[in-house]
Amino acid sequence: xxxxxxxxxxxxxxxxxxxxxxAFCNACGGVxxxxxxxxxxxxxxxxxxxxxxxxxxxxxxxxxxxxxxAAAPGLDDILDLGEASSAVGISEETLLVAVEQGTLAGRxxxxxxxxxxxxxxxxxxxxxx
Ligand SMILES: [Zn+2]
Ligand SMILES: [Zn+2]
Numbered sequence: 106x107x108x109x110x111x112x113x114x115x116x117x118x119x120x121x122x123x124x125x126x127x128a129f130c131n132a133c134g135g136v137x138x139x140x141x142x143x144x145x146x147x148x149x150x151x152x153x154x155x156x157x158x159x160x161x162x163x164x165x166x167x168x169x170x171x172x173x174x175a176a177a178p179g180l181d182d183i184l185d186l187g188e189a190s191s192a193v194g195i196s197e198e199t200l201l202v203a204v205e206q207g208t209l210a211g212r213x214x215x216x217x218x219x220x221x222x223x224x225x226x227x228x229x230x231x232x233x234x
Contacts, residue, residue, distance in 0.1 A: 117150035117167050130166040137166035182223040189221050193230035
């Protein structure tokens with residue numbers, strides 16, 4: 106294995122691409138997985154199609170094709186207050202007060218744990234700065 110030939114990281118799934126699975130998105134310019142070899146295993150994190158007007162191949166990654174799905178928070182983006190506190194450097198108490206006052210969107214789970222999304226916490230922290 107020669108690490109020099111390892112591909113760039115896919116902007117959709119963050120895993121390394123290989124030579125035969127590397128494609129460039131026409132919309133964002135990012136590298137994404139697109140298996141171009143039927144005889145080799147590979148994953149697809151986007152699509153390619155022929156533009157009838159220009160008779161050219163067009164490439165797009167799933168992040169650009171399905172922005173709404175990409176915008177929905179994944180599991181990694183759901184934090185409890187302890188994780189949120191260490192992520193943005195604001196105390197858990199301050200975050201809890203903000204959630205209770207409605208200045209930070211959060212949800213209280215059945216066990217009493219309050220969860221927030223990474224994006225909301227980062228936006229909250231930016232407002233505090
Ligand atoms: Zn990928
Ligand atoms: Zn893209």
